[in-house]
Amino acid sequence: MQSSQTASGTVKKALSVLDQVASFERPVRLNELVEVSPYPxxxxxxxxxxxxxEGMLTYDETKQAYSLGIRLVRLAHTAWTQSSLAPTARPILDALSKSIGETIHLAQLDNAQVLYVDKRNAQRPVEMFSQAGKVGPAYCTGVGKAMLAFLPETELQQVLEQQSYHRFTPHTLGSVQELRDELSNIRTRGYAYDREEHEPGIICIAMPILTRTKRVMGAISVTSTTSRTSLDQLEALAPKMHQAADAIAETAVHWRFPVEQKTKEKMEG
Amino acid sequence: MQSSQTASGTVKKALSVLDQVASFERPVRLNELVEVSPYPxxxxxxxxxxxxxEGMLTYDETKQAYSLGIRLVRLAHTAWTQSSLAPTARPILDALSKSIGETIHLAQLDNAQVLYVDKRNAQRPVEMFSQAGKVGPAYCTGVGKAMLAFLPETELQQVLEQQSYHRFTPHTLGSVQELRDELSNIRTRGYAYDREEHEPGIICIAMPILTRTKRVMGAISVTSTTSRTSLDQLEALAPKMHQAADAIAETAVHWRFPVEQKTKEKMEG
DNA sequence: CCTAATTGTTTCAAATAGTGAAATGATAGT
DNA sequence: ACTATCATTTCACTATTTGAAACAATTAGG
Known part of the structure; x- marks a missing residue:
């Protein structure tokens, strides 16, 4: 599963070390790292x-331990602004959140995983990286399945192979075949459910965000609990979500492909 | 003020390229980069x-342009969790936000700049561009000055030299001497004001977050507009903010120096 | 206070990865 | 079809990175 073994280039190597540090999810010492790292x-x-x-790591002198540095937070802010749907989707999510009042997620596919790029909580205001930036499995979350369902076969194949299937709950889909059937249903239905497949008691309805050419951009979901809501009740939200998803796609396309900018004027020293 | 000119190491170079891409704040083409980069x-x-x-950049084939990649968002989530005050400060900020009801920022110093790591919106949100991950100048923001004021002289000297002083508003402090005087006042007063020094009409009160040994950890601020509030009214919040700042420092110290964890169990292939 | 053990830091010749000027492709405009 | 502009590749040259082992610093135990 390590994508960092054959790190030939120096940059690749450095990034794999960053990942290694990240994977500890706590400050880590050199010797701890040595034990799990392929490098001397x-x-x-x-x-x-x-x-x-370079500020990519912070060092705690008293503990002699490294953590990911805040320079990353700065970079990520730009990344989030540039390469995620979140900024364009924001007003639309706000409106949807107001109208629905349940927890809403905005997710994109990142390397066969679901990456949550924004969230509206049922009550709390915007939490940035608290949830945004988190990753989850693609095959057993609403947003994940919604996106997979509309992936071209070749890409889908790759992504399916990269999943590490794990039975989180009794409802988790256990085989690629089951998943493929489900995806087929989602395609005809137009949106996906999560029937407690990732966490017991948690259900959601997820709507893919598609360009007019049906390319997958991301997905939005509304989450609730079995104790509060039924799937049927969630289903009633589908039209609103569909509308929101279309609006996001529309806005994003205009934003990401703005009218040809004249870059005639060169900036000279 | 490029910090990337003397990039000898490959990693350093790579990161400077990342920064370069980030600085465009939009997808950028190779040739545009060539013009501002020291590299051929x-x-x-x-x-x-x-x-x-490596996923640090995304590439838009149709436009042949690079943006920062979402892998950064994923890394930043960990960085934010590990190395920022935000997670520990969260409940305290929540409480403060509830009690005060104005826009609240939590910031840290990153390389002579102010890095906002969390934010709470006012009920009636002030329209302002500031979110987690955003950076700002240290010398003309409340949080910036609050932190600078309690920096040891040697560090302060360095940071002051790295500022690129720019007169955002008529109230912006224009010289290092003015700034030093202001910092001295802040030290005796215990907290800082922003008197429309960064944006016209925007004022704030900022409280440094200090360890018991007076080391600067960060700062919190409450922001408002001149049309809604006066500095005197903001000043009334100082005690509450002081309390919150202390609470954050306290919690953070306990959190960052937990009791020795046993890491005896080695993980073997 | 000393010794042993652990962990962090430096060294240096050898190996490799990165460099950059210039040639080659690819594409869009006229 | 021709030209201009940009992206991509080439290749001899160079500088950086490598890693085993020596060394230093810190910690633990007696």
Missing amino acids: KGTLYRMLQTLRS | KGTLYRMLQTLRS
Whole structure:
């Protein structure tokens, strides 16, 4: 599962070290890293120093431990603004949230995983990276299935192979075949459900965000609990969600492909 | 103020390219990059390929343009969780927000700039561009000045030199001497004001977050507009903010220096 | 206070990965 | 079809990275 074994290039290597540090989800010491890293101590040490001096890692002197640095947060803000649907979708999500009043997620596919890029909580206001930035499995979440269903076969094939199937609940789809059947249903229905497939008691309805040419851009979902709501009740939200999804796609296309900008004027020193 | 000129190491170089891409704040083409980059085309090209294949950049084929990739968002989520005050401060900010009802920011210093790591909106939201991950100047924002005021002289000196002083409004402090005087006042007063120094009509009161040993961890601020509130009214919030700042510092120290974890169990293949 | 053990840091010749000027493709405009 | 503009590849040259092992610093135990 490691994508970092054959790290030939230096940059690749550095990023794999970053990932390694991230995977600990707590400050980590050099020797701990050595044990799980394919690189020898000296190499790792120098790499950590470089990353640290670049602000990609922070170093806690008293504990002699490295964590991911806040320079990443800064970069991610730009990434989030540039490459995610979140900024364009924001007003639309706000409106949807107001109208529906349940927890809403906006997700995109990132490397066979679901990446949540925005969220509206039932009550609380905007939480940025608290939820945005989180990843989850594609095959057993509403947003994940909604996106998979509309992926071209070749891409779908790849993504399905990369899933590490795990039975989170009794309702989790256990085989690729089951999943494919489900995806087929989703395609005809137009949207997906999560019937407690990821977490017990949690259900959701998820609507893909598609361009006019049916390319998958992302998905939105409305989540609730079995104790509060039934799937039928959620289904009633489908039209509103469909409308929101279309609006997001529409806005995003205009935003990402604005009228040809004249870049005639070169900026000279 | 490029910090990337003397990029000797490959990693350093790669990161400077990332920054370069980020600075455009829109998808950017190779040739545009060439014009502002110290590296020749071939080198840049290969670097972009590497970064792209690593998911740090996304590439829009139709426009032949690079943007920051969503892998950054994923990494940043961990960084935000690990290295920012935001997660620990969250409940405290929530409470403060509820009690005050104005826009609240939580910021930290990142490389001589102010980095906003969390935010609570006012009930009637003030239209302002500031979100988690956003950066701003340290010398003319409330949170910035609050932190600078309690920096040790050596560090302060460095940071002051790195500011690129710009007169955003008629109230912006224009010289290092003015700023130093202001910082001195802040030190005795215990907190900082922003008197429309960054944006016209926007004022704020900012409280530093200090450890018991007076090391600067960050700052919180309450923002309002001149049309709604006066500085005197904001000043009334100082005690509450002080309390919150102390609470955050307290919690953070406990959180960042937890009791020694046993890591005895090695994970073996 | 000393010794042993652990972890962090530096060294240096060898190996490799990165460089960049210039040639080659690809594409859009006239 | 011709030209201009940009992206991509080439290749001899160079500088950076490598990693085993020595060294230093810190911690734990007696």
